[in-house]
Amino acid sequence: MRTSAEENYLKAIFSLAEQSGKGASTTAIAAHLRTKASSVTDMVKRLNEKGLVDHRPYYGVSLTDTGTQVATLIVRKHRLWETFLVNHLNYRWDEVHDLAEQLEHIDSDELHDRLDKFMDHPKFDPHGDPIPDREGRMVDMAGAQPLSEVAKDTLVHIVGVKDSSPAFLKLLDGLGLKLGTQLTVNRRFEYDNSVEVSSRFRSGLLLNEQVSLNLTVKAL
Amino acid sequence: MRTSAEENYLKAIFSLAEQSGKGASTTAIAAHLRTKASSVTDMVKRLNEKGLVDHRPYYGVSLTDTGTQVATLIVRKHRLWETFLVNHLNYRWDEVHDLAEQLEHIDSDELHDRLDKFMDHPKFDPHGDPIPDREGRMVDMAGAQPLSEVAKDTLVHIVGVKDSSPAFLKLLDGLGLKLGTQLTVNRRFEYDNSVEVSSRFRSGLLLNEQVSLNLTVKAL
DNA sequence: GATTATTTTTAGACCAGTCTAATTTATGAT
DNA sequence: ATCATAAATTAGACTGGTCTAAAAATAATC
Known part of the structure; x- marks a missing residue:
């Protein structure tokens, strides 16, 4: 209980x-x-x-071990619901967090297994976070790093956000940045740790440190 | 709150x-x-x-009026979830009640409107109960009556169950009776108020009063 | 109409979860 | 080593929800 x-x-x-x-x-x-x-x-x-x-x-x-197990299953439920809300009920990725906070407390492993199956066992939620399976395993994020650490002239793509607050997500929307977007770091400014990136649609986009720290990317 | x-x-x-x-x-x-x-x-x-x-x-x-309004919206949520669980997650109609009891407390009108839309605005839940719309309106069940009140030789079809306990629903499953099944009342026994019905697949099926009271039917 | 039975309410206790205010304990700076 | 600061805990109160046991109010029966 x-x-x-x-x-x-x-x-x-x-x-x-x-x-x-x-x-x-x-x-x-x-x-x-x-x-x-x-x-x-x-x-x-x-x-x-x-x-x-x-x-x-x-x-x-x-x-403890059991505590970790319990927590992981709650995270699983949270991320499954976020995925459902975005992929099937057409919510935006900045709208789903609070709702998932409610839904994650629904007490039924069976329900969440079925939801998982219904969605064809998604591996990531709408923010790029890995969804644990019913045993708590999830794909490891090796190779992922904050954009802030990416070297000049490296081609990467966005795989996640560290901060998934509505404010940050809306900012990204406003800049045309979403999961999968390919970026190249053109320049890095030591002055304020800001970086200039280019995507396919936009070049010379200046991102401050707060943004680049919270954007998770992977080399291509 | x-x-x-x-x-x-x-x-x-x-x-x-x-x-x-x-x-x-x-x-x-x-x-x-x-x-x-x-x-x-x-x-x-x-x-x-x-x-x-x-x-x-x-x-x-x-x-009170507001109390009725609130209660109706909870019933709406309950029935929407039951419908979702059966139609999309492949639950059986006898399995969904307790889960819906949890889900009905999720606090978001928006979510339930979207769920309603996702399912194409279903009018009835898996037990044949009408689903209120967001204003609390639902189709009226005029013409529906318990099987126990149907006259001999009348052709009817099952439109709902008054008792939706797992035990009763499993009994119906066992008899091959489900929503939509067409029945004719062949005989009525005054002795114990049991009725003998025939469906397309089975004839001479004897139903006791408890069953016939809880089966809601409509003339065809 | 008086008495019995039933229904409803009150009184008091308990648990989970939260808070404020006060106190204790450890850490870091001098 | 002492002292200020920050972190953590304790004490006590409050809310929402529940319970048992007892009292009060109503309904039913004779």
């Missing part, structure tokens, strides 16, 4: 750990969930009693 | 009122929701404060 609140904490800890490689601090979790540190302390205690997380105070919270 | 619990109470009151034509009693609501009368008293008070129900103690609880 797991509650939505618990699942949201597991997911937060999972994604914070993924980003930092370390355990998630109480404050980081609180910030991520827009809640208060005291609430986090409480919940972490409960999750620990259920064997889902380990906690070393002042060091961090990390998921 | 409505909770799932509130929505479940509204739905219960809605369906009890639909069946009985009267207000729903505290005990009836409690039985329907497998909860205790004291909990119902509590919740009814809250729903009343929100303007969703009227309550005359020892007489019954009824939905």
Whole structure:
């Protein structure tokens, strides 16, 4: 018997750990969930009693093996729903996150397996994130890197976004950038770490560091 | 801001009122929701404060206009999801109820409008129940009646089930009866109110009163 | 009309989850 | 090593939802 609140904490800890490689601090979790540190302390205690997380105070919270398994399946559900919403209900990629946050808590492995099958086992969601299979396996993203790290004159294509906030996604839409778009880095400016790229449709597009850090690309 | 619990109470009151034509009693609501009368008293008070129900103690609880509107939209969501699960994810009609009970609480009119459109605005769910549109309108079931009331030698077809419990639906499956099946009432036995019917595939099928009361049919 | 049975409500407790405010604990700087 | 700062925890209160047990109100029966 797991509650939505618990699942949201597991997911937060999972994604914070993924980003930092370390355990998630109480404050980081609180910030991520827009809640208060005291609430986090409480919940972490409960999750620990259920064997889902380990906690070393002042060091961090990390998921146990079962915790990781649970979190991965929630991520799977989230990404399956995002894919369904975009591919079948014609939502835009910047509209689906909040809805998927609701749908991911639907308690039925069977349903999500069927949804997966219905969509022909998609490997990536609309933001380029890999969709775990029912055993938690997903394709590894080896070779993917932020655009900010790409050397001059390298041809790459966009495979994902690190930030999938509506604001960022709308910005990309406005620049004509989407998954699959091919880019070449023309110039890199040390001054502010901005890069100038060219696509098939547009050349001399200047992207600031915030954008290039959040665009995941792969060499071609 | 409505909770799932509130929505479940509204739905219960809605369906009890639909069946009985009267207000729903505290005990009836409690039985329907497998909860205790004291909990119902509590919740009814809250729903009343929100303007969703009227309550005359020892007489019954009824939905206000806004309460009816809210309940109808929940029913809409429930039936849309049931239809989706059966028509697109290949669930059987006896498997979808509990899942739809979860999905109906997803808070997004937009999503359900899109789902409705995706399925080409279905008028009935897999159990033959009419699906309300976004304004709460649904096709009226005039002409539909329980099989138990059909006169001898009348040709009818099955348009719905009053009881949509898995057990009943599986029984129908076992008898080869489904929505659309054409039946003729051959004989009616006063002894136990059972009826003998014939379909295209099977003749002399004896149905007891419990079954015939729960099978909704329409003359052809 | 009085008594019994049933229905409904109240009172008080509990759990999950959240908050604020106060306190404790560790870290980093001097 | 001390002290300020930041991080984490505790204490206590609140909300929504539930329960049991007891009391109150109504309905049914004689």
